Amino acid sequence: MRPGPTAVLRSLAALATAASAVLAAAPPAGAGPSRTAVATAVRGGNVLYSASGRCTVGFNATKSGRYYAIMEGRCVGGAQDWYADAARTVHVGVTEAVRFPGEDYALVRYTNPAVSSPGEVDLGGGRYLDITGAARPVVGQSVCLPGSATGQHCGRVDAVNVSVTYPEGTVSGLVRTSACTEPGTAAGRPAVSGSAAVGLAVGGSGNCTSGGTTYLQPVVPVLQAYGLTLH
Secondary structure, eight states, X not given: OOOOHXXXXXXXXXXXHHHHHHHHHSOOTTOOOOTTOSOEEOOBTOEEEETTEEEEEEEEEEETTEEEEEXXXXXXXXXXXXXXXXXXXXXXXXXXEEEOSBSOEEEEEEOXXXXXXXXXXXXXXXXXXXXOEEOOOOTTXXXXXXXXXXXXXXXXXXXXXXXXXXXXXXXXXXXXEOXXXXXXXXXXXXXXXXXXXXXXXXXXEEETTTEEEEEEEESHHHHHHHTOEEO
16 A cells, blocks of 8 residues: 555655754764874873873872873973873873973863773773872882883883983982883883872883882972872
8 A cells, every 4th residue: 555645645755854963963065083082091090192292191190170191291391182092183282281390290271071081001901090189209118110012111210310311401309210211112101109199200221131220200299389289
């Protein structure tokens, strides 16, 4: 039996409604990547990308309802916009402060509501270390450099209030440790003692085969300077 005129009209109306919904959901032609793209999370130890390179997030912190990544200042340099992916399609945040030389840290403020910033360090393999606070490093203290790609390497604090001179100037108040890092992996990597944040790896020498030295920017002075709290 053929459908009557009323049934045909109802079917056409339903098709028109469905087509309108599809068109409304589709992005406009020629639209660029969304700054609020797919939901993602950025943790300590993860990498962020800018137009000039890549840097590691040390720790996530908060102040007055805003969220920040604490990173190495020398690495961040003059970069302004940061992305979760190397193709720079998922915008994460913007640089708010850089301290280098003198000190060696930077703050990147998260601006994308689709990006979460858990108070954790990424250990790799779907494992995370919950950061419960911050501690001032002391000589003899055990310290570890967790990493999702290179694994965790531990050592001890050998000296505090150390200065290191770069071509751009001298950085003071650093911590020297026997925790090893492989060349090219140190910049901004989080350093922890148990579940407490200790600092950011900002340089070093040697490797994890023959042993080496890693220098840390302590995290407590960064938190105090900007009224930040690890979360």
